[in-house]
């Protein structure tokens with residue numbers, strides 16, 4: 001197989017895709033809303049919601065997973081709890097992610113920023129196939145960056161801060177994408193203490209020493225290893241509610257875009273073909289997993305209690321991702 005050349009890798013400068021990732025309640029959707037309001041003043045913004053279980057969103061959505069996948073149906077048919085149904089719904093949606101790309105490709109010329117909201121189940125992005133499929137599909141097409149949202153107020157507990165940062169670290173290494181940690185909710189408490197902990201691991205060690213749990217001593221022993229990660233980490237303090245830190249956030253996006261072009265594109269030159277083959281294999285695997293799940297569900301429902309399973313199988317095969325036209329009209 002011929003090696004890829006830089007001529008094979010043409011990533012336009014825009015639109016910039018920003019994936020909002022973070023633990024449940026960290027403020028991803030609120031920050032999305034804040035950014036839509038702020039950025040729309042001087043940029044063409046497009047939004048995608050990948051959280052199948054969210055009830056209300058304050059921002060206008062252009063592509064919404066809830067229009068294609070009904071997670072309550074997935075829960076019912078597969079006998080899953082809410083978490084499992086969210087993961088399965090996202091896996092199904094990911095198998096059709098090419099349709100999202102097609103829509104974006106059509107709109108790309110007229111867009112500056114694509115903001116993507118994700119579910120609080122952040123394991124999607126450090127071990128589930130769907131996170132990888134989505135990140136790779138986006139990153140081979142557009143400058144793509146991860147905005148990792150952290151609830152600053154909850155991080156006053158140093159073990160919570162450590163566990164958040166371990167997640168961030170694993171997502172960074174998994175996606176390899178430029179990364180911005182957004183310490184959100186600085187209207188409640190300033191993130192200065194977190195900056196100190198990241199700059200001086202002894203200070204974090206002292207804070208952890210005040211706790212006696214096993215997790216605290218584990219965190220303490222890992223804090224030195226995290227120093228390298230913190231050293232190269234881009235972070236900003238923001239408040240999705242008041243809008244504080246918006247300027248820093250925009251600056252961080254600019255820097256991350258430069259990093260994408262300087263560091264990620266050379267990686268793509270080497271890996272693009274490999275990434276795309278892996279993505280296709282992953283999509284096929286997800287479809288097979290879905291079909292196996294469907295067969296299992298049919299076997300347990302053979303007395304005909306659930307007659308919708310054939311329909312569900314058909315719906316997923318034909319799953320169609322549409323954009324909400326009226327929103328695009330509003331933004332035009």
Ligand SMILES: Nc1nc2c(ncn2[C@@H]2O[C@H](COP(=O)(O)OP(=O)(O)OP(=O)(O)O)[C@@H](O)[C@H]2O)c(=O)[nH]1
Nearest residue numbers: 023024025026027028029030119120185239240241
């Ligand atoms: N004080 C304050 N509250 C915030 C801020 N951002 C979000 N919140 C609140 O935090 C709660 C969770 O916010 P969401 O935006 O729903 O969080 P999320 O990360 O999208 O949550 P999931 O959808 O569960 O993953 C809501 O009550 C918000 O009003 C902020 O900057 N300051």
